[in-house]
Amino acid sequence: MSYDVIIIGGGPAGLTAGLYAGRANLKTALVERGMPGGQAATTEMIENYPGFPEGIMGPELMMRMADQARRFGVEFVTTNVERVREEDGRFILSCTDREMVGRALIIATGAEPKELGVKGERELRGRGVSYCATCDGAFFRDKKVAVVGGGDAAVEEALFLTKLVDKVYLIHRRDALRATKVLQERAFANPKIEFIWNTTVAEILGTDKVEALLLQDAKTGEKRSIAVDGIFIYIGMKPNTEFIRELARVDEGGYLITDDNLMTSIPGIFAAGDVRQKKLRQVITAAADGAMAAVAVEKYLEEKKMR
């Protein structure tokens, strides 16, 4: 199938791009490998998206964005894009089960959680090792869990887990959190959270499921273990750009480099949301990127027609 624009990724950036492209009467497909919504759909409550003074549940906000894009004629396609090549000024997408052709592309594939890279992490994934408290928190009702990391995600999810579990150890490699002040204050005031500072996880222990963590003091190197039933890893994200890295320029972290119009190094390929090199990664900035990228695509296609 051939489209004016193919959007890859169905988080807030992709869905907003779809809404704008659809309203601009561009023949638009949105390709998503799973359920639309992206990371925001795995966040319990979103408190910093304007217009919802009491906050809004992540899945609900994303479902509304998807409905809005659908209303303007965006065609949703569930498949995985494996490779992109350029042929005669068009982009051919090799997907798991089909080929798709677009006159322009918007990459909005976001980012996914980084792994710690320690023994036991892969082996016990899904059996106590998790990267999504909203998805898996309920399995740990009244138990003890650890959260690793000191950013917004770690602190926010540690706070969420306190509603379910008996105790949360927040393990951070330094002695100060990176998370925003308001989240820090809530965490410090929460009696269910115990902070373990200047510490890294050396190994995740357990036979069939997580039973304990081997911790290492970042200053002295001393090791000790603590008993936990689960570990939630929030040490940052890595961009989903493997399928496009050979074509478009990325920075040292793998994020797509864009110009003021969100165009990548390849004319006709645009990027929006967490997948591109930028300062602030939030739902609101992803949505804003989506709008900008779709408008830029519209201009790009018009100018191309005139040439």
Ligand code: NAP
């Ligand atoms: P992040 O801000 O990059 O924080 C990652 C944390 O993990 C840092 O505290 C870092 O320690 C630690 N870390 C990194 N590698 C590690 C390793 N190998 N071992 C142990 N610790 C390690 O990532 P994030 O929290 O996932 O957030 C990503 C983006 O989404 C941010 O821009 C964030 O603001 C945004 N976000 C916002 C909200 C919100 O506004 N409510 C919620 C979630 C995410 P150091 O501090 O020592 O570097």
